[in-house]
Amino acid sequence: MNVKEYINSGIIESYVLGMATEAERQEFEQICASHPEVAEARDSFERSLETALMQEAPAPPAFVKEKLLQQIAPPVVEDDGVAGMTEAPVRRLNPWKWVAAASLLLLAGAAYWAYSTNEKYQDLAARQATMEKQLQQSTAALQLLQQDADILRHPMKTVALKGTEMAPQAQTTVFWDTTGTKDVYMLINNLPQPTSDQQYQLWALLDGKPIDLGVFDFDVKEKRLLVKMKNVQKAQAFAITLERRGRPNPEVPEGKAYVVGKL
Amino acid sequence: MGTTQTYDERELVAALRRKDEQAFSYLYDHYAGALYNVVKQVVVDTDVSSDVLQEIFVNIWRKIEQYDESKGRLFTWMLNIARNAAIDKTRSKGFQQSSRVLPLLDGETVYTSERPGMDDYGLKKVLGKLKDEQRLLIDLSYFQGYTHEQIAKALDIPLGTVKTRIRSALTQLRSLLQ
Missing domain, CATH: 1.10.1740.10 (RNA polymerase sigma factor, region 2, helix turn helix motif)
Incomplete structure (x- = not known):
């Protein structure tokens, strides 16, 4: 682009005087940003225009400024002159009073509408918050179930632990990853509720010896479908005993077996 | 204050x-x-x-x-x-x-850029130094806000000519202001 030609093309004057088209304006602003000499020429024209227009300019009428300053001033709160409103009501109202009365009615209606709308809004907002919370809880629960489903998809050995004479109806299923991680998961189908000073404990049995796979509280089944226990390398059977809570030697079973299952 | x-x-x-x-x-x-x-x-x-x-x-x-x-x-x-x-x-x-009827769009009315009651100061003074034809174009486009198309139609001049003349009037204006 020939900058000098551009400067002398009349575009500067068109732009400054607001006579340029939108496309010309955009182009000019870009060129000004990239070519300081164009911006300088613009500034110089602006200054000479300003000087010419400021010369001997006649003052506008003084009332304009007064009105203007009133107009831009922050609104003053007026006191409501209700004096004289207590006269006897049996009079013909002039039309303006009807208008005022109608306006008051309208205002009252609008205020009521705003109030009831606000009530409804609050109500809806509260319900929405509750639903949002419920949704969050459901989503979290669903995520846990999905994790459990993912675990169950792995090929694992399934051992059904049947109730002993202590609780013939009791049943628990153990899933044991025998090929990979040796992880042990437990699905509590049915176990009797113990007293609060008692805890269940899962054992693996190998050559008649018990191996501790961890204690668990009865309510663990409320939280999770699959309960992960300690993993075990080798086992011939699994059993769950009911033990005293916090007994000194948890590696050795004291209590009776409630469910047992052989591989 | x-x-x-x-x-x-x-x-x-x-x-x-x-x-x-x-x-x-x-x-x-x-x-x-x-x-x-x-x-x-x-x-x-x-x-x-x-x-x-x-x-x-x-x-x-x-x-x-x-x-x-x-x-x-x-x-x-x-x-x-x-x-x-x-x-x-x-x-x-x-x-x-x-107020005054815009003469331009009346068709027959002969346009004059003279306005009654205006003294020569500010921009008017500068515009006074332009050629009549240029002054007319500036007046129509700047002060009356007509588009180039409207001016071309009213004065029966090709659009390109209107654009060129306005541009040259504007550059003329700049040199007069300096």
Whole structure:
């Protein structure tokens, strides 16, 4: 682009005087940003225009400024002159009073509408918050179930632990990853509720010896479908005993077996 | 009041953005005359011009946030607000009935760029030095806000010629101002 030609093309004057088209304006602003000499020429024209227009300019009428300053001033709160409103009501109202009365009615209606709308809004907002919370809880629960489903998809050995004479109806299923991680998961189908000073404990049995796979509280089944226990390398059977809570030697079973299952 | 504070342009803009009424008062005292002059060249009628001037300064007060220093001087920005407000006024219904009928679109009316009751100052004085034809084009396009297309049609000149002549009138204007 020939900058000098551009400067002398009349575009500067068109732009400054607001006579340029939108496309010309955009182009000019870009060129000004990239070519300081164009911006300088613009500034110089602006200054000479300003000087010419400021010369001997006649003052506008003084009332304009007064009105203007009133107009831009922050609104003053007026006191409501209700004096004289207590006269006897049996009079013909002039039309303006009807208008005022109608306006008051309208205002009252609008205020009521705003109030009831606000009530409804609050109500809806509260319900929405509750639903949002419920949704969050459901989503979290669903995520846990999905994790459990993912675990169950792995090929694992399934051992059904049947109730002993202590609780013939009791049943628990153990899933044991025998090929990979040796992880042990437990699905509590049915176990009797113990007293609060008692805890269940899962054992693996190998050559008649018990191996501790961890204690668990009865309510663990409320939280999770699959309960992960300690993993075990080798086992011939699994059993769950009911033990005293916090007994000194948890590696050795004291209590009776409630469910047992052989591989 | 009483204290006469002066501002440079940057301070003035900053103060206006803070909604400083004293700065606004200064702005008015400083620029109202020049803008009023431009409005009068468009609107002519003194009462209407006063109303428009008031509108303009209210707009400046409210829209000062939109002023962008990188695009030009404060005066230029205000001048454009003034011109647009004045032209808008001449386009309003009430105005066209009460005031001068725009001669351009009457077709037959011979146009003269002379306006009654105007003294020579400011831009008018500069415009007076332009050739008649150029003055006419500036008057129609700048002060009356006609598009190039409307001017071309009314004066029966090709659009390209209108554009070229206006551009040359504008460059002429710049050299006259310097």
